[in-house]
Amino acid sequence: xxxxxIKKRAGQIDEILAGYLPREEGQQSIVIEAMNYSVRAGxxxxxxxxxxxxxxxxxxxxxxxxPFMAAMEMIHTYSLVHDDLPAMDNDEYRRGQKTTHAVxxxxxxxxAGDGLLNYAFETxxxxxxxxxxxxxxxxxxxxxxxxAGIYGMIGGQTVDVAYxxxxxxxxxxxxxxxxxxxxxxEASMVIGAVLAGATRNEQAAVEAAATELGLAxxxxxxxxxxxxxxxxxxxxxxxxAKNQKTTYVSWKGIDQARAEVERLSQRAVSRINQLVVRNxxxxxxMLYLIHREK
Numbered sequence: 136x137x138x139x140x141i142k143k144r145a146g147q148i149d150e151i152l153a154g155y156l157p158r159e160e161g162q163q164s165i166v167i168e169a170m171n172y173s174v175r176a177g178x179x180x181x182x183x184x185x186x187x188x189x190x191x192x193x194x195x196x197x198x199x200x201x202p203f204m205a206a207m208e209m210i211h212t213y214s215l216v217h218d219d220l221p222a223m224d225n226d227e228y229r230r231g232q233k234t235t236h237a238v239x240x241x242x243x244x245x246x247a248g249d250g251l252l253n254y255a256f257e258t259x260x261x262x263x264x265x266x267x268x269x270x271x272x273x274x275x276x277x278x279x280x281x282x283a284g285i286y287g288m289i290g291g292q293t294v295d296v297a298y299x300x301x302x303x304x305x306x307x308x309x310x311x312x313x314x315x316x317x318x319x320x321e322a323s324m325v326i327g328a329v330l331a332g333a334t335r336n337e338q339a340a341v342e343a344a345a346t347e348l349g350l351a352x353x354x355x356x357x358x359x360x361x362x363x364x365x366x367x368x369x370x371x372x373x374x375x376a377k378n379q380k381t382t383y384v385s386w387k388g389i390d391q392a393r394a395e396v397e398r399l400s401q402r403a404v405s406r407i408n409q410l411v412v413r414n415x416x417x418x419x420x421m422l423y424l425i426h427r428e429k
Contacts, residue, residue, distance in 0.1 A: 137423050140416065141184070148180040148187070148204065155205035155258050169239040169247035170254065173212050176230045181424055182207045182323040185417070189327030189341060192407075192414040199266040203275055203326050206259035210283050211319055213251035214292070220244055223296070256280070271329040278329065282322035291315030295380070303381040309350075312383075316356075317349025324348075337410060344406035344421075351399035351425045354392050357382040359428070361389065400425040 152174060159167045183204035190200045219226040219234040220241060227237050236244030259279055262272050281287055291314025294307060303311075324345040328338045361384055384392045403425075404418050 137419050141179075141420065141423065144184055144187075145180040148183050148208075151183075151201050152205050152208055155202065157254060165239070166243060166246045166250050169235055169243050170250045172238065173216050173235045173247055173251065174209065176212075176232055178212075178230050179424070179427075180208065182211050182319055184420065185320065185345075186323040186327040188414055188417040188420060189324045190331045191327075192410070192412050192417055193328055193331035193333040193337065194412070195327065195331030197266060199262050199269055199272070200327065200330055202258050202261045202265070203279065203330065206255040206279060207319065207323055207326075209251045209255035209258065210279070210288075213248040213255070214288060214319075216244055216248040216251065218292075252283075269330065271332065275326045275329050278322050278326050282318040287314055287318035287322070291318065299380055301381075303386070305386075308381060308383065308386065312350050312353045313346060316353040317346050320349040320352065321345040340406050340410060344403040347399045347403035347406070348421055348425065351396045351403065354383045354396050354399075355425055355427065357384040358389060358392055358396070360384075396425060 156171050156174060157167050159171060161167075186204050186207060187200055215229060216235045218224055219229055220236050226234055228234060234244075235247050239247065256276075256279070259276060262269070262275070266272065283289065285293070291311045295311045295315055298307060321342050324341050325338055328341045333341070360382070383395065387395070400422060404421055407418055407421070
């Protein structure tokens, strides 16, 4: 079953992550402890999994992908740590346990997020120690930085915060989704392709599929925020309504949201299936994550 295979691979990714987490020592050990607490909280490990499977799709076989997998999960985790802060969504639970700021305090939550972002690049740079001659490493680093920054995830989050409680146009909502959620998914899959030596045309096809995957993933997240329970999701439901956020569900309704998830997911998988290379698990993973229940 796909769920068992995902669980198995997520466990393997956890082992990779454990090897890259900083040691909890020194006078600054409290922030390192908070950083590690955040990463070890679990989760789907979606981004590093997509990165690894795209790398394998194009024939990648070395460990050079691993520091980028760890770095991506650190960046994703830092974004969640900051997203949960009182100044943002003010959530007390994430992945079924207390959020970082709820355990370590707001100030340390901010510092833990900052630490994870910076340490992500320290980690990614160790790829040069593994394959110093790989020309894809520099491009992968540029992708990681760009998709995480003001023209990527932070840009999307900025518009999301700026328009919280205000009506959004379709263009603004699309912008938020493409950057806040889609940017890191795009980076994950394209970095995998780049490090494996995929052509520019292949990279472009992967990025287009990842964009559609990101939109579908976020719309499904909106649906679950309305239809699921805290016990299933591991975090509070109704967060969007509480924070007066316009979402695809509040804008178009549940039925149209579900139809859009289906349309986008089929287009994303079709793009991947049109490539000469094949990775059946990757396409199964994409469909499972889009239609997930948590």
